[in-house]
Amino acid sequence: MARTPIGLVGAQPDPPFEITFDGRPVPALPGQTLAAALWGAGILAWRTTRDGGRPRGAFCGIGQCYDCLATVNGEPNRRACLVPAHPGDTITTQEGHGHDRLGV
Amino acid sequence: MTASASEPEDVARSCSASGPKDSTRTAPDPVPDTGRRADAPYDLVVVGAGSAGLAGAVAASELGLSVALLDSSAQSGGQFYRHPAPALGARRPEALHHDWSAFADLRRRLHASGVDHLTGHHVWSVVKETDGTWTAHALTGADGCADAPARIRARALLLATGAYERQLPFPGWTLPGVVGAGGAQAMLKSGLVLPGRSIVVAGSGPLLLAVASSLASAGARVPAVVEAAGYLRYGRRPRALATNPRKAAEALVHAAALVRHRVPVRLRSAVTEVHGTDRVEAVTVSRLDREWRPVRGTGRRIACDALAVGHGLVPQIELAVAVGCTTRALPDGTLGLALDDLQESSVPGLWAAGETGGVGGAELARTEGELAGRVIAARLLGRPARVGATAGLRRRRDRMRAFADVMSAAHAPGPGWTGWLSDDTDVCRCEEVPAGRIREAIAACGARDARTVKLLTRAGMGWCQGRMCGTAVACLASAGSAPEPPGERRPFAVPVPLSTLAALDGSPDPASAPDSPTDPVPS
Numbered sequence: 001m002a003r004t005p006i007g008l009v010g011a012q013p014d015p016p017f018e019i020t021f022d023g024r025p026v027p028a029l030p031g032q033t034l035a036a037a038l039w040g041a042g043i044l045a046w047r048t049t050r051d052g053g054r055p056r057g058a059f060c061g062i063g064q065c066y067d068c069l070a071t072v073n074g075e076p077n078r079r080a081c082l083v084p085a086h087p088g089d090t091i092t093t094q095e096g097h098g099h100d101r102l103g104v
Numbered sequence: 105m106t107a108s109a110s111e112p113e114d115v116a117r118s119c120s121a122s123g124p125k126d127s128t129r130t131a132p133d134p135v136p137d138t139g140r141r142a143d144a145p146y147d148l149v150v151v152g153a154g155s156a157g158l159a160g161a162v163a164a165s166e167l168g169l170s171v172a173l174l175d176s177s178a179q180s181g182g183q184f185y186r187h188p189a190p191a192l193g194a195r196r197p198e199a200l201h202h203d204w205s206a207f208a209d210l211r212r213r214l215h216a217s218g219v220d221h222l223t224g225h226h227v228w229s230v231v232k233e234t235d236g237t238w239t240a241h242a243l244t245g246a247d248g249c250a251d252a253p254a255r256i257r258a259r260a261l262l263l264a265t266g267a268y269e270r271q272l273p274f275p276g277w278t279l280p281g282v283v284g285a286g287g288a289q290a291m292l293k294s295g296l297v298l299p300g301r302s303i304v305v306a307g308s309g310p311l312l313l314a315v316a317s318s319l320a321s322a323g324a325r326v327p328a329v330v331e332a333a334g335y336l337r338y339g340r341r342p343r344a345l346a347t348n349p350r351k352a353a354e355a356l357v358h359a360a361a362l363v364r365h366r367v368p369v370r371l372r373s374a375v376t377e378v379h380g381t382d383r384v385e386a387v388t389v390s391r392l393d394r395e396w397r398p399v400r401g402t403g404r405r406i407a408c409d410a411l412a413v414g415h416g417l418v419p420q421i422e423l424a425v426a427v428g429c430t431t432r433a434l435p436d437g438t439l440g441l442a443l444d445d446l447q448e449s450s451v452p453g454l455w456a457a458g459e460t461g462g463v464g465g466a467e468l469a470r471t472e473g474e475l476a477g478r479v480i481a482a483r484l485l486g487r488p489a490r491v492g493a494t495a496g497l498r499r500r501r502d503r504m505r506a507f508a509d510v511m512s513a514a515h516a517p518g519p520g521w522t523g524w525l526s527d528d529t530d531v532c533r534c535e536e537v538p539a540g541r542i543r544e545a546i547a548a549c550g551a552r553d554a555r556t557v558k559l560l561t562r563a564g565m566g567w568c569q570g571r572m573c574g575t576a577v578a579c580l581a582s583a584g585s586a587p588e589p590p591g592e593r594r595p596f597a598v599p600v601p602l603s604t605l606a607a608l609d610g611s612p613d614p615a616s617a618p619d620s621p622t623d624p625v626p627s
Contacts, residue, residue, distance in 0.1 A: 035291065044299065060284045062183060069567075
């Protein structure tokens, strides 16, 4: 059997649930953050920068760098590496400061 | 051991958004009755529930103090002992850790104590009131976005806020797939995930060996560990090495894992470029000279789909600096808090332990935390500590601090690293400020320090408040001479919503005046 993080720590997680990323279903394990669920699905970017429109995702992994900001259930600027995933969460790629709909 | 999601009422007042608390209390051990009224200040507030904070909190509580232990995370352990949430059902969390039993022991003591462990508390400011007590202001919730900010008062304060990773930029470092070495480790330890299948580990410092061995054990291919320093500098201080055999043993455990997984280690080398359009496809590794200047013509391309990179750790001391605590320059160019023999800072009533006084690892942090907890209890209870009672702890601390200094000196960035920066490399990730603009501010406008560069270019003005680019900007501004460490005072340790600040005046208890969600203001 291939070595995996789950196998290494002998994890027996509760059943996975579904969240969505830009409309696409992504499985998440209970106890994972949004960023962990996205990494688990091979997704590394969920934000574009304000000036260059460049893709970004989790970098420091501990809530210090704010690169992993995402729009979660319609609310922008949530740190995906800290926020736990909940069934039905919708994550959308945050463009710039995330407040375009406010016209600011 | 497994952690259950049950939460004893008497040890936690976690905020609702912070999720299940890490708690394994089984038998109700006797809790010292501290006689604190619900609205009275605690004897001690400890900020940070890593090794240092846990040790300090339980030591002080066991001696009879009422203690609140504040931490941003839902679980104790800090970064070093970060572990999966209970729902992930990890039966062997220790497989990703060194010396897990030391943490398990501290956690047992925490659960048996009367410490109030307040999870999901992001402390953004500490204030000494006119009556001499301390107030810690915190945002609450998993990411600080819950509606009820908190204010916790105490007679004494112990800061055990740990460290964050030091980053040096290089072309391509903002590409998805480039992650902090500590970040990759943190995501693996808590979320059981990897950023890719084939991960190069690069930068400098002993953390790289630990990260590479964890990633390889968890199934990643690690094509190379790339270390900018040599390991020869450790040999210059043989006494510090000989008196800290546990450190050498720890390094050997990681080295053995790397041999087992056939991971090559390249010394005196650095990743000088990342390739890829939307994500990492390969990196270029170049040899460095003694000054960390890349040697022309030595670049070699290594295919990979992720890069985990970091150049050591920086003490997280914003809260202490904001109230005027004296700092000291550490051998690797970072700043730590200047502390006396009993862990007290230059501001009376404020103690610190662990990485805040200089990065030295979990065992040192635990020792300093225990020492601080005992000293604070003796002070507050009016029983001056007998010299003998803490002599052993102080001796161990001094021995491990000596090793920390050796480690710090061995991995200090050489001045030549800026040679791998192209003008279009973003240095400040938040504000997207490239090296060229910073060089221009220095050459054309005469900026000589990080603060002036910030005012001219916005580098360091974004969400992370200069944590990611601070070292790089200071190095560029000093133009090769010893950089002035970024010792800037910032009034907020984390971004704070304007509504929270507005609620401070006129409302005796911000918890009773819920915020509306608004944009936090980076300072």
